[in-house]
Amino acid sequence: MKTLVAYSSLTGNTRRVAEAIFASLKGDKAILPISEAGDGAGFERIIIGFWVDKGDANEEALAFIEKLKGKALGVFATLGADPTSEHAKKCLDGVLARLLAKGNEVKASFICRGAIDPVLIERVKAKWGGQAPQARVDSWTEAASHPDEKDFANARAAFAAF
Template identity: 40%
Template sequence: MKSSIIFSSLTGNTKKVADEVLKIMPEGTKIYDLKDLNHSLDDELLILGYWVDKANPNKEMYQFMESLKGKKIITFGTLGAYPDSSHAKEVKENTVKILEGNNEVLGTFLCQGKINPKITEMFMKSGGENNVHTMTPERLKRHEDAAKHPNEEDFSNARSFVKDIINSL
Protein backbone atom coordinates (compact mmCIF):
# COMPACT_ATOMS: atom_id res chain seq x y z
CA MET A 1 0.00 0.00 0.00
CA LYS A 2 1.45 3.34 -1.05
CA SER A 3 1.99 5.44 2.05
CA SER A 4 3.62 8.64 3.26
CA ILE A 5 4.47 10.21 6.60
CA ILE A 6 3.70 13.90 6.95
CA PHE A 7 4.63 15.73 10.13
CA SER A 8 4.50 19.22 11.57
CA SER A 9 6.95 20.10 14.34
CA LEU A 10 7.88 23.40 15.96
CA THR A 11 10.72 22.38 18.29
CA GLY A 12 11.66 18.95 16.88
CA ASN A 13 9.85 16.45 19.16
CA THR A 14 7.33 15.35 16.55
CA LYS A 15 9.98 15.20 13.84
CA LYS A 16 11.98 12.75 16.00
CA VAL A 17 8.97 10.44 16.31
CA ALA A 18 8.31 10.74 12.56
CA ASP A 19 11.88 9.69 11.78
CA GLU A 20 11.48 6.65 14.06
CA VAL A 21 8.19 5.59 12.46
CA LEU A 22 9.85 5.79 9.04
CA LYS A 23 12.26 3.04 10.17
CA ILE A 24 9.49 0.41 10.20
CA MET A 25 7.79 1.52 6.97
CA PRO A 26 8.20 -0.35 3.68
CA GLU A 27 11.06 0.85 1.51
CA GLY A 28 10.05 3.76 -0.68
CA THR A 29 7.80 5.36 1.95
CA LYS A 30 8.17 9.12 1.68
CA ILE A 31 8.42 11.51 4.62
CA TYR A 32 7.45 15.18 4.36
CA ASP A 33 7.63 18.16 6.67
CA LEU A 34 4.19 19.68 6.12
CA LYS A 35 5.66 23.15 5.63
CA ASP A 36 7.61 21.90 2.60
CA LEU A 37 4.78 19.86 1.07
CA ASN A 38 3.66 21.64 -2.08
CA HIS A 39 1.90 18.89 -4.05
CA SER A 40 -1.10 16.63 -3.46
CA LEU A 41 -0.53 13.00 -2.47
CA ASP A 42 -2.20 9.99 -4.09
CA ASP A 43 -1.19 7.60 -1.25
CA GLU A 44 -3.83 5.26 0.14
CA LEU A 45 -2.36 5.46 3.66
CA LEU A 46 -1.15 8.63 5.39
CA ILE A 47 0.63 8.73 8.73
CA LEU A 48 0.22 12.20 10.20
CA GLY A 49 2.30 13.67 13.02
CA TYR A 50 1.39 16.83 14.91
CA TRP A 51 2.24 18.73 18.08
CA VAL A 52 -0.62 19.51 20.42
CA ASP A 53 -1.80 23.10 20.66
CA LYS A 54 -4.78 23.84 22.91
CA ALA A 55 -5.94 20.22 22.93
CA ASN A 56 -5.88 19.95 19.13
CA PRO A 57 -3.41 19.16 16.38
CA ASN A 58 -1.37 22.28 15.64
CA LYS A 59 -3.10 24.68 13.28
CA GLU A 60 -1.17 23.82 10.10
CA MET A 61 -1.77 20.08 10.54
CA TYR A 62 -5.39 20.71 11.56
CA GLN A 63 -6.02 22.53 8.28
CA PHE A 64 -4.22 19.84 6.29
CA MET A 65 -6.34 17.15 7.99
CA GLU A 66 -9.50 19.03 7.05
CA SER A 67 -8.47 18.90 3.38
CA LEU A 68 -8.16 15.09 3.24
CA LYS A 69 -10.69 12.73 1.68
CA GLY A 70 -10.81 8.97 1.14
CA LYS A 71 -7.57 8.16 2.98
CA LYS A 72 -6.67 5.52 5.53
CA ILE A 73 -4.98 7.49 8.31
CA ILE A 74 -2.82 6.78 11.36
CA THR A 75 -1.98 9.77 13.55
CA PHE A 76 0.74 10.36 16.12
CA GLY A 77 1.28 13.42 18.25
CA THR A 78 3.48 14.81 21.00
CA LEU A 79 2.16 16.83 23.92
CA GLY A 80 3.16 18.23 27.27
CA ALA A 81 0.47 16.34 29.18
CA TYR A 82 0.67 12.66 30.13
CA PRO A 83 -0.52 10.35 27.35
CA ASP A 84 -2.89 8.53 29.74
CA SER A 85 -4.52 11.79 30.95
CA SER A 86 -8.07 12.94 30.23
CA HIS A 87 -6.48 15.83 28.29
CA ALA A 88 -4.73 13.36 25.96
CA LYS A 89 -8.02 11.47 25.51
CA GLU A 90 -9.65 14.75 24.49
CA VAL A 91 -6.84 15.42 21.99
CA LYS A 92 -7.40 12.02 20.38
CA GLU A 93 -11.16 12.58 20.21
CA ASN A 94 -10.65 16.03 18.67
CA THR A 95 -8.26 14.55 16.10
CA VAL A 96 -10.66 11.78 15.09
CA LYS A 97 -13.47 14.34 14.76
CA ILE A 98 -11.48 16.32 12.17
CA LEU A 99 -10.79 13.26 10.03
CA GLU A 100 -13.71 10.86 10.39
CA GLY A 101 -16.53 11.04 7.90
CA ASN A 102 -14.21 11.73 4.99
CA ASN A 103 -11.49 9.22 5.91
CA GLU A 104 -10.87 5.99 7.81
CA VAL A 105 -8.90 6.58 11.03
CA LEU A 106 -6.95 3.41 11.85
CA GLY A 107 -5.32 4.56 15.08
CA THR A 108 -4.11 7.52 17.14
CA PHE A 109 -0.88 7.57 19.15
CA LEU A 110 0.39 10.17 21.63
CA CYS A 111 3.53 10.55 23.70
CA GLN A 112 4.96 13.37 25.79
CA GLY A 113 7.29 15.91 24.25
CA LYS A 114 9.44 18.47 26.02
CA ILE A 115 7.78 21.84 26.40
CA ASN A 116 9.71 24.84 25.15
CA PRO A 117 11.44 26.14 28.34
CA LYS A 118 10.41 29.67 27.34
CA ILE A 119 6.76 28.62 27.74
CA THR A 120 7.43 27.12 31.18
CA GLU A 121 9.25 30.30 32.20
CA MET A 122 6.40 32.44 30.90
CA PHE A 123 3.83 30.50 32.94
CA MET A 124 6.07 30.69 36.03
CA LYS A 125 5.97 34.48 35.69
CA SER A 126 2.46 35.20 34.45
CA GLY A 127 0.20 32.14 34.58
CA GLY A 128 -0.59 32.57 30.89
CA GLU A 129 -3.80 33.87 29.36
CA ASN A 130 -6.52 34.23 32.07
CA ASN A 131 -4.09 32.55 34.50
CA VAL A 132 -5.22 29.09 33.29
CA HIS A 133 -1.60 27.91 33.29
CA THR A 134 -0.55 29.26 36.71
CA MET A 135 2.42 27.14 37.73
CA THR A 136 1.54 24.72 40.50
CA PRO A 137 3.95 22.06 41.85
CA GLU A 138 1.91 19.47 39.92
CA ARG A 139 2.26 21.41 36.64
CA LEU A 140 5.95 21.98 37.18
CA LYS A 141 6.41 18.22 37.72
CA ARG A 142 4.58 17.57 34.44
CA HIS A 143 6.83 20.04 32.59
CA GLU A 144 9.90 18.37 34.16
CA ASP A 145 8.63 14.92 33.17
CA ALA A 146 7.87 16.11 29.64
CA ALA A 147 11.45 17.39 29.36
CA LYS A 148 12.62 13.75 29.24
CA HIS A 149 10.49 12.96 26.16
CA PRO A 150 10.22 11.72 23.54
CA ASN A 151 12.60 8.99 24.74
CA GLU A 152 13.63 5.56 23.45
CA GLU A 153 10.55 3.94 24.96
CA ASP A 154 8.29 6.45 23.18
CA PHE A 155 10.10 5.74 19.90
CA SER A 156 9.70 2.00 20.37
CA ASN A 157 6.01 2.40 21.30
CA ALA A 158 5.38 4.59 18.24
CA ARG A 159 7.11 2.14 15.90
CA SER A 160 5.17 -0.83 17.33
CA PHE A 161 1.89 1.05 17.23
CA VAL A 162 2.18 1.83 13.54
CA LYS A 163 3.72 -1.54 12.63
CA ASP A 164 0.90 -3.52 14.28
CA ILE A 165 -1.72 -1.55 12.38
CA ILE A 166 0.07 -1.94 9.05
CA ASN A 167 0.53 -5.69 9.60
CA SER A 168 -3.19 -6.04 10.27
CA LEU A 169 -4.22 -4.42 6.96
Protein backbone atom coordinates in the same frame (compact mmCIF):
# COMPACT_ATOMS: atom_id res chain seq x y z
CA MET B 1 0.86 1.61 -2.26
CA LYS B 2 3.01 4.53 -1.19
CA THR B 3 2.92 5.71 2.42
CA LEU B 4 3.61 9.29 3.47
CA VAL B 5 4.59 10.35 6.97
CA ALA B 6 3.63 14.04 7.20
CA TYR B 7 4.52 15.79 10.44
CA SER B 8 4.37 19.22 11.99
CA SER B 9 6.93 20.06 14.67
CA LEU B 10 8.03 23.28 16.30
CA THR B 11 10.78 22.08 18.63
CA GLY B 12 11.57 18.63 17.18
CA ASN B 13 9.63 16.20 19.40
CA THR B 14 7.04 15.27 16.79
CA ARG B 15 9.68 15.17 14.06
CA ARG B 16 11.72 12.63 16.05
CA VAL B 17 8.68 10.40 16.59
CA ALA B 18 7.87 10.74 12.87
CA GLU B 19 11.39 9.64 11.97
CA ALA B 20 11.16 6.60 14.28
CA ILE B 21 7.86 5.53 12.71
CA PHE B 22 9.17 6.20 9.21
CA ALA B 23 12.28 4.08 9.74
CA SER B 24 10.16 1.10 10.74
CA LEU B 25 7.76 1.26 7.77
CA LYS B 26 8.22 -1.23 4.99
CA GLY B 27 7.66 -0.66 1.27
CA ASP B 28 7.41 2.51 -0.77
CA LYS B 29 7.49 5.50 1.60
CA ALA B 30 8.27 9.17 2.03
CA ILE B 31 8.54 11.58 4.95
CA LEU B 32 7.79 15.30 4.71
CA PRO B 33 7.11 18.25 6.96
CA ILE B 34 3.39 19.00 6.63
CA SER B 35 4.24 22.36 5.05
CA GLU B 36 5.62 20.43 2.07
CA ALA B 37 2.92 17.72 1.90
CA GLY B 38 0.35 19.71 -0.11
CA ASP B 39 -2.95 17.85 0.04
CA GLY B 40 -1.35 14.39 0.22
CA ALA B 41 -2.09 13.70 -3.45
CA GLY B 42 -0.23 10.65 -4.79
CA PHE B 43 -0.26 8.86 -1.44
CA GLU B 44 -2.91 6.24 -0.65
CA ARG B 45 -1.82 6.03 2.95
CA ILE B 46 -0.74 8.88 5.18
CA ILE B 47 0.52 8.97 8.76
CA ILE B 48 -0.06 12.44 10.21
CA GLY B 49 1.91 13.78 13.17
CA PHE B 50 0.93 16.92 15.09
CA TRP B 51 1.81 18.61 18.38
CA VAL B 52 -0.88 19.68 20.80
CA ASP B 53 -1.41 23.42 20.86
CA LYS B 54 -3.94 24.68 23.42
CA GLY B 55 -5.93 21.48 23.51
CA ASP B 56 -6.06 20.77 19.78
CA ALA B 57 -3.79 19.88 16.89
CA ASN B 58 -1.50 22.76 15.96
CA GLU B 59 -2.77 25.09 13.26
CA GLU B 60 -0.57 23.91 10.39
CA ALA B 61 -1.54 20.28 11.02
CA LEU B 62 -5.23 21.18 11.24
CA ALA B 63 -5.06 22.87 7.84
CA PHE B 64 -3.59 19.68 6.34
CA ILE B 65 -6.11 17.46 8.11
CA GLU B 66 -8.95 19.53 6.62
CA LYS B 67 -7.78 18.58 3.11
CA LEU B 68 -7.91 14.80 3.57
CA LYS B 69 -10.82 12.76 2.25
CA GLY B 70 -11.21 9.04 1.67
CA LYS B 71 -7.64 8.13 2.74
CA ALA B 72 -6.25 5.32 4.88
CA LEU B 73 -4.64 7.16 7.75
CA GLY B 74 -2.54 6.86 10.84
CA VAL B 75 -2.39 9.66 13.40
CA PHE B 76 0.13 10.43 16.11
CA ALA B 77 0.81 13.37 18.37
CA THR B 78 3.09 14.66 21.10
CA LEU B 79 1.99 16.81 24.03
CA GLY B 80 3.34 18.10 27.30
CA ALA B 81 0.68 16.49 29.50
CA ASP B 82 0.33 12.88 30.62
CA PRO B 83 -0.59 10.87 27.49
CA THR B 84 -3.04 8.78 29.55
CA SER B 85 -4.91 11.91 30.75
CA GLU B 86 -8.40 13.01 29.70
CA HIS B 87 -6.74 16.05 28.12
CA ALA B 88 -4.63 13.84 25.85
CA LYS B 89 -7.58 11.64 24.94
CA LYS B 90 -9.69 14.66 24.05
CA CYS B 91 -6.96 16.14 21.83
CA LEU B 92 -6.46 12.92 19.88
CA ASP B 93 -10.15 11.96 19.72
CA GLY B 94 -11.07 15.43 18.41
CA VAL B 95 -8.73 15.01 15.45
CA LEU B 96 -9.83 11.42 14.80
CA ALA B 97 -13.50 12.49 14.77
CA ARG B 98 -12.81 15.18 12.16
CA LEU B 99 -10.96 12.72 9.93
CA LEU B 100 -13.63 10.04 10.23
CA ALA B 101 -16.36 12.58 9.39
CA LYS B 102 -14.65 13.11 6.01
CA GLY B 103 -14.74 9.44 5.02
CA ASN B 104 -11.16 8.66 6.00
CA GLU B 105 -10.24 5.39 7.64
CA VAL B 106 -8.00 5.69 10.72
CA LYS B 107 -6.02 2.47 10.98
CA ALA B 108 -3.74 3.35 13.92
CA SER B 109 -3.11 6.15 16.39
CA PHE B 110 -0.56 7.03 19.05
CA ILE B 111 0.19 9.83 21.49
CA CYS B 112 3.17 10.45 23.77
CA ARG B 113 4.76 13.13 25.85
CA GLY B 114 7.15 15.74 24.44
CA ALA B 115 9.37 18.21 26.27
CA ILE B 116 7.84 21.66 26.55
CA ASP B 117 9.63 24.64 25.07
CA PRO B 118 11.46 26.44 27.96
CA VAL B 119 10.24 29.78 26.56
CA LEU B 120 6.63 28.65 27.06
CA ILE B 121 7.45 27.40 30.57
CA GLU B 122 8.88 30.81 31.52
CA ARG B 123 5.81 32.54 30.09
CA VAL B 124 3.44 30.31 32.07
CA LYS B 125 5.55 30.68 35.24
CA ALA B 126 5.37 34.46 34.92
CA LYS B 127 1.57 34.26 35.15
CA TRP B 128 2.03 32.84 38.65
CA GLY B 129 4.57 35.51 39.54
CA GLY B 130 7.47 33.13 38.81
CA GLN B 131 6.34 30.28 41.08
CA ALA B 132 4.09 27.76 39.32
CA PRO B 133 2.06 25.17 41.31
CA GLN B 134 4.15 22.11 42.19
CA ALA B 135 1.93 19.79 40.11
CA ARG B 136 2.72 21.90 37.04
CA VAL B 137 6.44 21.92 37.77
CA ASP B 138 6.38 18.12 38.23
CA SER B 139 4.55 17.69 34.92
CA TRP B 140 7.11 19.85 33.08
CA THR B 141 9.94 17.88 34.68
CA GLU B 142 8.36 14.59 33.64
CA ALA B 143 7.86 15.84 30.06
CA ALA B 144 11.44 17.09 29.75
CA SER B 145 12.94 13.67 28.95
CA HIS B 146 10.39 12.81 26.23
CA PRO B 147 10.07 11.51 23.65
CA ASP B 148 12.46 8.81 24.86
CA GLU B 149 13.49 5.41 23.52
CA LYS B 150 10.41 3.79 25.03
CA ASP B 151 8.16 6.31 23.26
CA PHE B 152 9.91 5.59 19.96
CA ALA B 153 9.45 1.84 20.48
CA ASN B 154 5.77 2.31 21.36
CA ALA B 155 5.28 4.52 18.30
CA ARG B 156 6.87 1.90 16.05
CA ALA B 157 4.67 -0.79 17.60
CA ALA B 158 1.51 1.30 17.10
CA PHE B 159 2.19 1.44 13.35
CA ALA B 160 3.68 -2.03 12.93
CA ALA B 161 0.63 -3.31 11.05
CA PHE B 162 -0.01 -0.09 9.12
